[in-house]
Amino acid sequence: MHKITRKRVLAPKITRFSVEAPEVARARKPGQFVVIRADETSERVPLTIVDSDLEKGTIDLIIQDAGFSTHVLSGYEEGDELTDVLGPLGKPTHMDNFGTVVCVGGGVGTAVLYPIVKGLKEAGNTVITINGARNKELLILEEELGAVSDELIITTDDGSYGIKGFGSTVLQGLIDEGKKIDFVVAIGPTMMMKAVAEVTRPYEIPTIASLNAIMIDGTGMCGGCRVTVGDEVKFACVDGPEFDAHLVDFDEQIAKHHYYDTEQACQMEKIIADAEQERS
Amino acid sequence: MAEEKRSRPPRKKKERIPRQEMPVRSPEERNRDFNEVTLGFSEELALTEAKRCLQCPTHPCVDGCPVSVDIPGFIHLVTEGDFIGAAQKIKETNLLPAVCGRVCPQEEQCEQVCVVGKIDQPVAIGRLERFVADYEREHGKVSLPEIAPKSGKKVAVIGSGPASITVSYELLQAGHQVTIYEALHELGGVLVYGIPEFRLPKSIVASEIDTIKKLGAEIKLNMLIGKTRTIDQLMEEDGFDAVFIGTGAGLPVFLNLPGENLNGISSANEFLTRVNLMKAYREEYVTPVKVGKKVAVIGAGNVAMDSARSAKRVGGDGTEVSIIYRRARDQMPAREEEIHHAEEEGIIFNLLTNPVRFIGDEKNNVTQVECIKMELGEPDDSGRRRPIPIEGSEHIIEADTVIVALGTRPRKFIAETTPDLKTSKWGTFLADEETGQTSKQGVFAGGDIVTGSATVIKAMGAGRVAAKAINEYLAG
Numbered sequence: 185m186h187k188i189t190r191k192r193v194l195a196p197k198i199t200r201f202s203v204e205a206p207e208v209a210r211a212r213k214p215g216q217f218v219v220i221r222a223d224e225t226s227e228r229v230p231l232t233i234v235d236s237d238l239e240k241g242t243i244d245l246i247i248q249d250a251g252f253s254t255h256v257l258s259g260y261e262e263g264d265e266l267t268d269v270l271g272p273l274g275k276p277t278h279m280d281n282f283g284t285v286v287c288v289g290g291g292v293g294t295a296v297l298y299p300i301v302k303g304l305k306e307a308g309n310t311v312i313t314i315n316g317a318r319n320k321e322l323l324i325l326e327e328e329l330g331a332v333s334d335e336l337i338i339t340t341d342d343g344s345y346g347i348k349g350f351g352s353t354v355l356q357g358l359i360d361e362g363k364k365i366d367f368v369v370a371i372g373p374t375m376m377m378k379a380v381a382e383v384t385r386p387y388e389i390p391t392i393a394s395l396n397a398i399m400i401d402g403t404g405m406c407g408g409c410r411v412t413v414g415d416e417v418k419f420a421c422v423d424g425p426e427f428d429a430h431l432v433d434f435d436e437q438i439a440k441h442h443y444y445d446t447e448q449a450c451q452m453e454k455i456i457a458d459a460e461q462e463r464s
Numbered sequence: 465m466a467e468e469k470r471s472r473p474p475r476k477k478k479e480r481i482p483r484q485e486m487p488v489r490s491p492e493e494r495n496r497d498f499n500e501v502t503l504g505f506s507e508e509l510a511l512t513e514a515k516r517c518l519q520c521p522t523h524p525c526v527d528g529c530p531v532s533v534d535i536p537g538f539i540h541l542v543t544e545g546d547f548i549g550a551a552q553k554i555k556e557t558n559l560l561p562a563v564c565g566r567v568c569p570q571e572e573q574c575e576q577v578c579v580v581g582k583i584d585q586p587v588a589i590g591r592l593e594r595f596v597a598d599y600e601r602e603h604g605k606v607s608l609p610e611i612a613p614k615s616g617k618k619v620a621v622i623g624s625g626p627a628s629i630t631v632s633y634e635l636l637q638a639g640h641q642v643t644i645y646e647a648l649h650e651l652g653g654v655l656v657y658g659i660p661e662f663r664l665p666k667s668i669v670a671s672e673i674d675t676i677k678k679l680g681a682e683i684k685l686n687m688l689i690g691k692t693r694t695i696d697q698l699m700e701e702d703g704f705d706a707v708f709i710g711t712g713a714g715l716p717v718f719l720n721l722p723g724e725n726l727n728g729i730s731s732a733n734e735f736l737t738r739v740n741l742m743k744a745y746r747e748e749y750v751t752p753v754k755v756g757k758k759v760a761v762i763g764a765g766n767v768a769m770d771s772a773r774s775a776k777r778v779g780g781d782g783t784e785v786s787i788i789y790r791r792a793r794d795q796m797p798a799r800e801e802e803i804h805h806a807e808e809e810g811i812i813f814n815l816l817t818n819p820v821r822f823i824g825d826e827k828n829n830v831t832q833v834e835c836i837k838m839e840l841g842e843p844d845d846s847g848r849r850r851p852i853p854i855e856g857s858e859h860i861i862e863a864d865t866v867i868v869a870l871g872t873r874p875r876k877f878i879a880e881t882t883p884d885l886k887t888s889k890w891g892t893f894l895a896d897e898e899t900g901q902t903s904k905q906g907v908f909a910g911g912d913i914v915t916g917s918a919t920v921i922k923a924m925g926a927g928r929v930a931a932k933a934i935n936e937y938l939a940g
């Protein structure tokens with residue numbers, strides 16, 4: 185059992201947990217993730233390891249309430265326990281001194297991005313981070329990212345804070361200004377990563393995206409996380425989750441995310457019905 | 465002619481007892497749930513069947529069994545009504561009789577060489593094995609073996625399939641400390657995530673595994689060796705004196721055909737994991753599983769039959785399930801019993817048919833499989849006649865769900881992080897057949913990780929061999 189030692193609500197529907205998992209804390213590197221199962225009847229859910237504390241034997245997870253399982257998880261409190269935490273999974277981010285790196289994070293993807301920004305900074309890069317959210321309220325990790333980036337640019341879709349617009353547009357702006365960019369990391373909604381890939385493609389700037397493929401086991405056993413990268417099919421949990429953004433078939437990924445829509449809608453209806461029953 | 469034969473004086477013939485059939489639930493009934501299909505012998509049936517054994521002094525059946533179960537010995541105890549004694553007799557060499565009695569390919573092993581089989585149907589060894597094991601469990605009479613004094617040695621066992629369970633059992637008995645590292649959240653390997661409930665109830669697997677827990681094995685779940693810890697860390701930092709690798713062959717193989725990545729196309733492992741491990745067919749479990757109106761399963765081994773029959777159960781009445789297989793019926797690798805059960809349950813067989821591509825709609829959901837007809841040519845390496853495509857025979861099979869059941873290969877987590885472990889070009893570990901010894905000192909391996917996909921009992925046989933060698937290694 186893995187006890188939740190700390191809980192903080194970062195933004196509406198975005199919660200940060202510290203969870204006891206000493207073996208994972210010891211082995212993990214930036215870019216890796218865990219697969220957790222809250223209790224016996226729960227799904228297995230992949231979540232990025234945002235940070236770890238070796239002394240306390242804990243890892244930090246940031247969870248966005250996006251559907252049934254993440255909704256239930258967001259309701260967990262300090263002292264509650266997760267039945268299963270498996271990891272670290274996936275390949276760590278390839279850390280190198282590339283020169284100037286732009287990291288584009290969107291939504292909860294910012295959580296996935298944070299350990300990578302930190303790692304890239306430690307590897308000696310000049311790091312420009314573009315942290316985007318739909319609005320000011322939903323923005324997370326501003327302070328943390330600021331502390332590990334050379335430059336932090338905030339964007340919101342509605343202009344309620346920072347620059348109005350998308351991260352990909354800001355990135356295009358930097359390129360247009362003539363900034364020499366050696367490497368780009370994009371992590372967020374699939375549409376956003378696709379847009380970033382299209383911005384950097386003409387300039388041949390090496391770009392990686394971290395895919396949130398649908399996963400079941402996370403150990404290379406099911407092939408549910410298949411992604412088409414160039415003319416190869418890869419398993420995101422083993423070969424990824426990061427891939428060359430210029431080669432990923434993002435449209436296929438978007439389609440995969442809609443495949444279980446009706447089933448998930450049913451589960452959400454169940455939560456709402458249960459909640460209403462409790463109230464009455 | 466026939467009459468003439470019958471009028472001859474019946475010699476010893478009238479004493480001949482026919483092979484006893486096991487009660488089976490009707491296809492209409494069993495297609496609606498995941499409860500077991502076959503119901504097992506009653507005491508009476510078991511006693512009658514046991515009498516068919518001739519107690520041959522040469523007992524070829526024992527040689528046909530990969531773990532050399534004392535077959536005449538246990539069957540003799542059955543004839544005496546000592547069912548518990550019979551179960552204990554089997555357990556001298558086979559820890560999982562309730563499992564093997566159900567899933568062993570007996571018709572190719574112990575029963576194939578049974579002397580009675582030369583003139584009649586062989587003795588139903590598997591059914592008897594299942595009966596006594598069930599009897600022992602249901603009567604709460606499962607006894608623990610004696611354990612040797614503590615040796616002070618520690619062994620890490622990686623994976624928890626049949627090979628690992630067997631190794632653990634034997635090493636615990638020898639007084640060693642055993643820690644099992646399993647990547648998933650449940651013990652049992654393919655027995656829990658692969659083989660469906662209706663063929664092998666999970667409560668049976670759990671109770672058989674319970675023995676190793678009671679013997680004091682330390683269990684570490686959610687530990688992917690090669691990621692959470694490496695073999696070298698286990699040996700150098702965590703103080704293990706020896707390691708057994710029984711990680712099976714879990715990586716699903718795909719066809720590499722156009723459109724294979726469409727929605728609705730999954731590996732058998734994904735489908736069966738959703739259903740078995742994540743229990744998607746049960747209301748209270750959250751994991752979704754989607755089965756449409758027309759399911760195509762590609763392949764014809766046990767895994768394909770399990771997938772097809774599970775899909776039929778999940779999909780319900782309106783769901784049509786078919787098998788697509790490029791060879792002919794008598795070349796299907798699945799056990800005859802499974803094929804027979806699948807046919808009874810209404811699974812359609814598209815034989816001598818091979819997929820060429822998958823076709824989807826605007827949402828990227830699969831809708832059709834384009835196939836080509838095959839004919840059998842000359843025998844290939846495996847001795848089976850090679851299927852050859854018939855030009856111009858392309859045709860469409862409608863399918864909104866496709867399950868690819870073509871086999872599995874080993875995963876690479878351990879090989880990649882343990883460079884001194886030698887592997888074959890298929891990724892299996894090279895290990896001595898007589899000992900399970902790998903190219904790395906103190907590291908042994910057995911089961912599917914060494915042989916590629918095989919059988920439960922072969923994995924257990926490899927486990928026994930390795931346990932013996934590990935005992936010798938630790939003593940030396």
Ligand SMILES: Cc1cc2nc3c(=O)[nH]c(=O)nc-3n(C[C@H](O)[C@H](O)[C@H](O)COP(=O)(O)OP(=O)(O)OC[C@H]3O[C@@H](n4cnc5c(N)ncnc54)[C@H](O)[C@@H]3O)c2cc1C
Pocket residue numbers: 217227229230231232233245246247248249250251252253254255292295296395396397398399400425440441442448
């Ligand atoms: C490697 C990896 C790292 C991730 N890291 C984080 C993280 O740090 N924080 C975070 O909040 N989320 C993260 N995710 C996404 C998270 O796993 C999904 O949001 C979650 O599984 C959705 O489950 P649900 O039942 O709450 O929602 P559902 O109701 O199942 O689905 C809601 C939406 O999420 C999509 N989704 C469903 N299952 C998955 C899945 N297994 N992976 C990705 N998307 C899925 C659906 O297609 C749908 O669009 C990560 C995903 C991957 C693959």
Ligand SMILES: Cc1cc2nc3c(=O)[nH]c(=O)nc-3n(C[C@H](O)[C@H](O)[C@H](O)COP(=O)(O)OP(=O)(O)OC[C@H]3O[C@@H](n4cnc5c(N)ncnc54)[C@H](O)[C@@H]3O)c2cc1C
Pocket residue numbers: 567568569622623624625626627628645646647648652653654655658659660687688689690710711712713714736766767770875877878910911912913917918919920921923
């Ligand atoms: C659907 C299906 C039906 C089958 N039907 C039959 C049948 O009817 N009769 C029969 O005899 N055989 C059958 N088989 C084959 C049989 O199940 C296998 O041959 C047998 O289970 C192999 O046993 P094993 O101990 O080698 O490994 P497995 O049972 O494969 O177990 C390996 C275990 O190791 C774990 N693992 C893997 N890598 C790691 C790692 N790096 N760290 C930690 N743990 C790890 C896995 O999670 C798994 O639990 C079937 C197989 C399948 C898939």
Ligand code: SF4
Pocket residue numbers: 528529530531532533535558564565568570573574575589590593921
């Ligand atoms: S373990 Fe399998 S092969 Fe051996 S006797 Fe039992 S059924 Fe036959």
Ligand code: SF4
Pocket residue numbers: 516517518519520523524525526535536577578579580587589
């Ligand atoms: S070969 Fe058949 S008849 Fe002879 S001992 Fe074995 S089971 Fe009995």
Ligand code: FES
Pocket residue numbers: 398399400401402403404405406407408409410419420421422
């Ligand atoms: S999640 Fe199962 S193979 Fe990647």
